[in-house]
Amino acid sequence: MGVHGLQQYIDSNIDFLMTCCFRQSKLIIDGSCLFHWLYFESNLDQIHGGNYNDFEKTVTLFFKNLGACNIEPYVVLDGGDDIKGNKFETMKRRCQERIRRANALSRGCSGEHLPILIKNVFKQILQKIGVHFIQCLTEADWEAAALANEWGCPILSSDSDFYIFSNRGGFLPITYFKWRKGSHHKCIPAKLFRFENLCAAFNHMNRHNLSLFAIIQGNDYYNLDKRQFPNFSQFSTRLGKTSKIDGLLTWLSHFTGPTEAISSLMSQMKKDVKSDSLRHNINQAMEMYRLKPSSIAQFFINGEPQSRPLQNLPDWTLKPLAEGKLASSIIAVLTQKRVILKFQVEDFGLSSSNHTSQLIRQVMYGILLCTRRQNIIKCSTSDEENQQYDVEEYDRQKTTLISSMVPAVLPRCVETQLHLDSLWEAPQDVRLQVMLEALEVSQIADSTVPEGLQLAVYVTCFWLKHAKPKPRAEIFWALLVSLVYGYLCREPKTEEVEVLSLEFEKLYRCNSSRAMDLKLAHAYCQWHCCLKDSFTLNQLLNHPVPEPELASLYCGSLLHGAAHELKRGRDPESVLTGSSVAISLYQSLHAAVVCELDDDFITKMQTRTRECQKSVDKLSNAFEHLMDEDEEENVACRENVDDKLP
Known part of the structure; x- marks a missing residue:
């Protein structure tokens, strides 16, 4: 998820992450990321359809440990996926990949696969233990970032898009969030990312250049044709897979803002490229990273659902959708x-x-x-x-x-x-x-x-x-x-x-x-x-x-x-x-x-059962027969030995 290759780049430059002991704070949680991570991190069943009971125990313990550290969680869940259709091709590719993984697991190979009711179970658990959560009308990333920025608290997720959002509360990558240690230390060892640190490492780059970086590098929504772009690796002093990302950030650090960088990019392209159209598409794509006041804050404060209803969605559905009492799949049916x-x-x-x-x-x-x-x-x-x-x-x-x-x-x-x-x-x-x-x-x-x-x-x-x-x-x-x-x-x-x-x-x-x-x-x-x-x-x-x-x-x-x-x-x-x-x-x-x-169905089922029992009896009889033969051989052997003894 998120910006292509960015997580790998951050992991290879651990200096961008600040070690912290997280406690006594509000925390915005990317709910979809959390239930994925908790399920796989706990090594729960994947090949037999899942184990929801043990998953419930894990989720309950997670939030109990947050409470022990005086952390107040607010979970934000995805709703209707990609209502505008910008991400649909990405969704289909991921879906095909899930089919491939499930098929591999069915043949005894390793892999990861979530049970199909996991989101429903997760919502029921949150309701049961009293954790604040909202199910958004659309994807949750922007709303989560906007809310965290508004409240000045960090976001917990694994989505690399949160490295780009200029959230003043920072970003806690979930893989570094050692929640199981929280109950002992009354705080949770973690690593905190702040966009200011990344910008400072690249000549105190304008933070808005990060949005342009994400669009050029490619994300789940936009993947520009890069054949006309420069080879950004030439601007990096690093070697290896992350050299392009490092070079792109270095290149962007020479511009006072995204407007100048886009103009420079356009000037390097061939004349037959429709630069006005490309410029418009890039600027439009960058809007997804511009944070404005959140539309979900009032839901957590006074229970008001999102104020941006979608076409074809009846007004009465807004509150139960936000409360997780309706499946978000109905949004796709009604809108698309x-x-x-x-x-x-x-x-x-x-x-x-x-x-x-x-x-x-x-x-x-x-x-x-x-x-x-x-x-x-x-x-x-x-x-x-x-x-x-x-x-x-x-x-x-x-x-x-x-x-x-x-x-x-x-x-x-x-x-x-x-x-x-x-x-x-x-x-x-x-x-x-x-x-x-x-x-x-x-x-x-x-x-x-x-x-x-x-x-x-x-x-x-x-x-x-x-x-x-x-x-x-x-x-x-x-x-x-x-x-x-x-x-x-x-x-x-x-x-x-x-x-x-x-x-x-x-x-x-x-x-x-x-x-x-x-x-x-x-x-x-x-x-x-x-x-x-x-x-x-x-x-x-x-x-x-x-x-x-x-x-x-x-x-x-x-x-x-x-x-x-x-x-x-x-x-x-x-x-x-x-x-x-x-x-x-x-x-x-x-x-x-x-x-x-009906009687015919019951009869057929009983017939199959009798056939199954006959097979079991047949195997049992064969096994007993073999045991008898072994015993006879043992007796004969003992008698033969006895005959030879003086």
Whole structure:
């Protein structure tokens, strides 16, 4: 992220970073950077879909350590990515790279990959522990820099753009932020960057020349054609990869400001270059680094959302978006009718797991695009020819990023009862009906399923009906077992739960040393996608189904471990042995799901289970037979030896 090569240059010139002991201050935190860094720095699971529970512990400890040092954090999260479209090509390249990394991990190679619900989990954790945060309408970098400059405090991030923003509070690169030591020293050892120090090292250069440096060097938004530019390495006394950056800064240090530097740059170009157009583009690009008063300060002071609403965004959405109670993906749908989907470590020889939950997303698109009063008739599902609202989805085909047009769909029974401009004011039963129809389920009739697991039950029903290939029974059972364990771990600890924890710790350890099972991975990736899209739809409908704690619903390593144990022939109740509460809850979840499945589906699942059990029995019998043969050989050997003894 940020200015190309700048982080490497700063790291090789550590004198630009000032050692400090950070305490007793406000701190603006780049939220997207933080959850990336905390997840990877903690070495949490990446190949089984993620471990949200341990991630929650890490995030909670991070902010606890900040509090111990009297640091007041304010987290700023990205919203709609690149609303103006300037960064779209960069986003597609990065997306293709994420597909490549996920595919490499699926084949046993090393790499880094975030679980798809990580941002949702992160927001829930911040809400739970009471950390101030805002989800911006667009990308957060400029807003974070402007707020930090306004409050005179530093920014914590890994994005090298913050070396360019002239923030008077400075910049704390996250890789040098030793937060785990904070609770012991009552301060956090860190390194602080100030733009004044960089400018002073280059003939006390005009700070505005740094903006021009970023544009010439290239960033995520602008990458100028440099074929006409001088070879800036000639101005550097350094050798190696950073000589161009050092030379460019040296060259810029000879000009009193960016205007003179741009004029010099234009004078060196060929006559056929449209210098006026290039000059305009450079000046326009430099504007992204000019700090003005922030539009998010009032949100942290009195709860007012950003005062710069986007076209097509209803006014009522501004506050819940800022509070993180709506997914930022709805901004891209409303403003651009375009979505880049998330990817997982799955079987890349099969269709993307996103296909499984596409019907859920189509209902979300229908609510966003078809319920404006003038659009209702055009989106009627009774006549497909009248569907005039499509969303361009970017998904993978094998290992290649492709796009396709996906039609928005609005359930026919509510197409005149929902209106986007007043969506959260619609009757609760209407919003629940939309949710249930999208997931193709009926409402849970009794209270045997806790509120925190109701959405997971609905999602499981939908997944079983739409997953391809169809999940085997033990895959389904392991999912329920995992949900039971995750839920009970949130409850007050009892002796039964402690016994259960020991059993599941064994499953977790056993699975960590086991090779990845792509069939299992793909099945659970499909469930993961269904959960993500259902969670987003439920938020959009103002929670007709109680919102669950996501961190309790998915622990990939534990889930895979439970599936392998059941595949060996154990039944779910034996995995939950020692806890009557767990067994009872498992049976309630199982009954709630099975009642939504048709008899043919249940029969097929039982057939597959019997086939699986036959295979297990066959292997077990073969193993016992080999053991018998070994024992017979041992007896014969002993008898032979006895015969030879005097």
